[in-house]
Amino acid sequence: MHEELHKYIEEAKKIVIFTGAGISTESGIPDFRGPQGVWNTNSPIYFQDFIASEEVRRESWERKFSDQDIIKKAKPNVGHLAVTKIINTHQSAYLITQNVDNLHQDAGVPEDKITEIHGNASYASCLDCEARYELAPIKQAFLADGIIPYCDSCEGMVKTATISFGQPMPEEEMQIAQSKTVECDLFIAIGTSLQVYPAAGFPKLAKELSAKLIIINNQPTGLDPIADLVIHEQIGNVFPD
16 A cells, blocks of 8 residues: 555544445446446436336346346455455444445445445335345346336336436435535545546545545546545555555
8 A cells, every 4th residue: 555545544533435436447347437438338328218218117127137237247356355444444434435336345344334325236126115126036037028127015116226317316325425524534535537426526525624635546537636645546556455
């Protein structure tokens, strides 16, 4: 670990780590803005279209269950393990993630130490009553008979538990993320372009409230000029131990 980064972490009393897609690229999951990113290989499915059209819902599930669904095969990498170590070593440390791949949990971050502001792709939920559904039986029924899932309890639409384009951000998760940001004295942004708002407003808010800001990303971000430490490297190289 970089000596200056290590010093900031050791001296901090309340740490918030904020991760984006860049931390998972070394696990084989393309980011959104890279050459093989989602935005360059697939046009996004908008939430309003999912709600309005059965055909769009069918396409959404076809994409989810295609052989291209690489999230299921991905494993945590050095970056995820480093974040887990920081979270578990520092009692007050907390993780906010934009990622939906569940790799932080797979790496050992406890559920009470993480807030997922863009949801989670490893299960589905009802859009009305929020009942949780595992993907395996949905996949089996969809591939066998083309059945689009609806809620057993309220007959609402079932969708992967991610926040789609045009879908409102989850209020409770955003409130928790803001509260943790306001309280912290060190905010570490890892693997995020800091271009997607309102999420990208968290590091700016932390800095405005006098927290130290560290940005670790292989490309420059718009908030680099206000950061106390900027590291432009592959995340696996930043945390070799």
